[in-house]
Amino acid sequence: MAEPVLQAVNLWRSYQRGSETIHALAGFSLAIEPGEMVAIVGRSGSGKTTFLNQVGCLDRPTKGKIIIGGTDVTALPERDLIAFRRDEIGFIFQLFYLLPTLTVAENVALPALFARRKDPRRVKELCEQVGLADRLHALPGTLDGGEMQRVAIARALVNRPRLLLADEPTGRLERRSRDVILGIFDELKQDGLGVIVATHDLEQAGRCDRQIELRDGTLQS
Amino acid sequence: MNASDYIVEATGLEKRYRVHGRDIPAVRGIDLAVAAGEFVVLLGPSGAGKTTTLNMLGCLDKPAAGRLTVADNLVSGDGVRVSEARLDALRREHVGFVFSDFHLLPTLTAVENVALPLLWQDRRGDEWACELMTRVGLGHRLSHRPNELSGGEMQRVAIARALVNRPSLLLADEPTGNLDTRTRDEILHLLQELNGEGLTILLATHDRDLTDYAARVLHIQDGLLKEV
Numbered sequence: 001m002a003e004p005v006l007q008a009v010n011l012w013r014s015y016q017r018g019s020e021t022i023h024a025l026a027g028f029s030l031a032i033e034p035g036e037m038v039a040i041v042g043r044s045g046s047g048k049t050t051f052l053n054q055v056g057c058l059d060r061p062t063k064g065k066i067i068i069g070g071t072d073v074t075a076l077p078e079r080d081l082i083a084f085r086r087d088e089i090g091f092i093f094q095l096f097y098l099l100p101t102l103t104v105a106e107n108v109a110l111p112a113l114f115a116r117r118k119d120p121r122r123v124k125e126l127c128e129q130v131g132l133a134d135r136l137h138a139l140p141g142t143l144d145g146g147e148m149q150r151v152a153i154a155r156a157l158v159n160r161p162r163l164l165l166a167d168e169p170t171g172r173l174e175r176r177s178r179d180v181i182l183g184i185f186d187e188l189k190q191d192g193l194g195v196i197v198a199t200h201d202l203e204q205a206g207r208c209d210r211q212i213e214l215r216d217g218t219l220q221s
Numbered sequence: 222m223n224a225s226d227y228i229v230e231a232t233g234l235e236k237r238y239r240v241h242g243r244d245i246p247a248v249r250g251i252d253l254a255v256a257a258g259e260f261v262v263l264l265g266p267s268g269a270g271k272t273t274t275l276n277m278l279g280c281l282d283k284p285a286a287g288r289l290t291v292a293d294n295l296v297s298g299d300g301v302r303v304s305e306a307r308l309d310a311l312r313r314e315h316v317g318f319v320f321s322d323f324h325l326l327p328t329l330t331a332v333e334n335v336a337l338p339l340l341w342q343d344r345r346g347d348e349w350a351c352e353l354m355t356r357v358g359l360g361h362r363l364s365h366r367p368n369e370l371s372g373g374e375m376q377r378v379a380i381a382r383a384l385v386n387r388p389s390l391l392l393a394d395e396p397t398g399n400l401d402t403r404t405r406d407e408i409l410h411l412l413q414e415l416n417g418e419g420l421t422i423l424l425a426t427h428d429r430d431l432t433d434y435a436a437r438v439l440h441i442q443d444g445l446l447k448e449v
Contacts, residue, residue, distance in 0.1 A: 091328050101318050106341060113340040137305045139281060
């Protein structure tokens with residue numbers, strides 16, 4: 001059997017608020033196989049974004065272990081963690097986060113440039129994959145929200161990550177754009193990468209292989 | 222003054238947008254010149270044409286008509302049609318941008334965000350990025366990610382990033398639009414200091430208080446510059 005893309009084991013993330021300890025994650029575990037797409041659902045404040053930040057190596061858990069593609073990232077020093085995040089994890093956010101002064105192709109290429117790679121063919125292929133082959137030189141200001149999110153998806157894939165994390169990727173889109181994005185996510189499953197989508201979008205959650213509900217930082221059964 | 226003393230020179234600049242099959246004029250023939258070392262505020266209400274003007278001057282958008290030079294390079298006019306690639310190059314080389322939304326990438330550290338425009342030019346420049354972070358007062362925040370910074374700090378990072386290519390011109394579009402008044406004043410002080418060090422700044426805003434910081438104020442309304 002293939003090695004899991006992700007094993008998150010008994011994750012805790014606790015904050016101190018005055019004299020009170022808040023547990024944003026309280027012993028949450030999850031494993032994801034290659035090619036598997038998992039939806040994380042739950043109300044605002046249930047711990048979805050905190051969880052994505054932990055497995056995305058953007059924040060460290062208070063307790064627990066995260067193994068991505070065989071590497072225990074909770075044991076990595078900060079410098080290695082930055083490189084690991086860049087090479088192995090793709091991020092998609094609700095607000096796209098494109099740079100307005102860079103073209104579509106330049107935005108997509110950024111994570112590769114950070115890894116000191118230049119691969120214009122990969123950039124072009126990805127733009128084709130998300131249906132933006134004719135917009136390579138366009139600036140984000142000339143795109144609609146759905147097109148901007150497609151650029152962000154291409155950018156998230158440029159370094160061929162093992163794990164793709166999407167935080168409310170359809171949250172800001174109107175219906176037609178959202179349907180295009182959902183179609184692109186359906187196709188991602190064929191690429192063999194693990195995908196986690198935190199979402200309020202019931203249709204997107206329904207199209208995933210599994211749905212996990214978080215409540216108060218723990219699995220809702 | 223010689224032509225080359227101006228960083229941007231625009232005459233009869235126009236821009237129209239097509240909305241529901243109708244041409245809506247956004248900028249209706251403006252003449253504007255900014256000399257090297259100036260700090261100019263473009264003041265006007267929302268919808269007056271401020272952003273459209275800045276986008277044209279910064280080579281983010283092409284004028285429909287009029288003549289425009291940026292750092293002595295002809296961008297529009299005299300029958301010249303500049304290619305997208307040339308516009309991209311001019312923008313990268315000569316213009317730094319700051320926006321009200323800071324546009325920092327959440328997965329990168331502050332100093333990585335600053336160094337970003339250099340990457341695109343096969344340059345690393347980590348030391349220069351660190352130096353700029355120190356210049357904007359954030360030498361102690363190099364490895365922080367945007368969500369660990371305050372709004373004012375994020376805008377300082379964005380300013381450092383705008384300066385990393387040593388631009389001839391800094392264009393700031395409502396740079397304090399998302400900041401409280403105290404932070405707003407701190408950011409304007411920083412811009413004023415940078416101007417004192419020789420940086421040419423054109424700042425667009427609806428906030429009349431910001432005019433106190435500029436040596437020259439241009440008023441824009443309904444796509445036209447107004448004499449005051």
